[in-house]
Amino acid sequence: MKKTILGLLGMAVLLSSCVSQKKFADLEAKHKEAQDLLNSATLKLNTCLDEKTAAESRAQTLADQNKYLKENNQVLMNNMGNLTELTAKGAANLEKSLESIQEKDLTIRKLNDAITRRDSVNLALVQSLKGVLGNLDDEDIEISVEKGVVFVSISDKLLFRSGxxxxxxxxxxxxxxxAKVVNNKPDFEFMVEGHTDDVPYRKAPLQDNWDLSVKRATSVVRTLQNDYGVDPKRMTAAGRSSYVPVSATEKSKNRRTRIVVLPKIDQFYDMIEKGMKDPKIN
Structure with a gap:
């Protein structure tokens, strides 16, 4: 009987031991599964945390960029306002500059027109002189225009004997x-200049070349006044002695009488005023 009971007890312990081991194995398997799930969840969590950190960093970068763009946009808006103001001022200044240029251009054209008219008058005077003096030797009479002034140089061998x-x-x-030409141009004044060479001159009552050059000039103006009726108020007599030579080698060319047609400044400005009234200019 004892043996039977002991056998039953042994079987019970053995059965109990077998059940516990199976249960343990199941628990161990579940534990491993839970551990794997935990590890997987931890890995995913860490990945999510990394992604969150990266997203937060990108969000901060975007926020900084958005702030910069807003500030830059405000600067651009301010600059655009300033540029608009500057553009308006620039347009006004440009308009004033164009007006000033147009005024200067008009003035220049008026002056050029007046100069052209003056040159035309001088050219007509030269042609008149050449016309009446045409049968004289060209080497003894020279007519020229320099800087708007007409010069008529007459060799002294046509006017005076030596000394x-x-x-x-x-x-x-x-x-x-x-005289025929100058009487036809009553608005012109002129100066008669006497010129000598540099050979010293002294013959009573004259003292030197200065005296001789002046006396020759006064002889010409007296003849123009007394014999040909030229208005004396239009004439000036001047002596230049030997100090304005035209040749360093040929003294005979320096001995001359020169008639200088003097331009009147008031006449020149009168030409300008008339030009300003000319519809072709205005």
């Missing part, structure tokens, strides 16, 4: 032709 200030008969022929 004399008394006009020759030939001189009166020449001066008669000059």
């Amino acid at each position: 004399s200030y008394n006009l020759t008969a030939r001189a009166k022929e020449v001066l008669g032709k000059v």
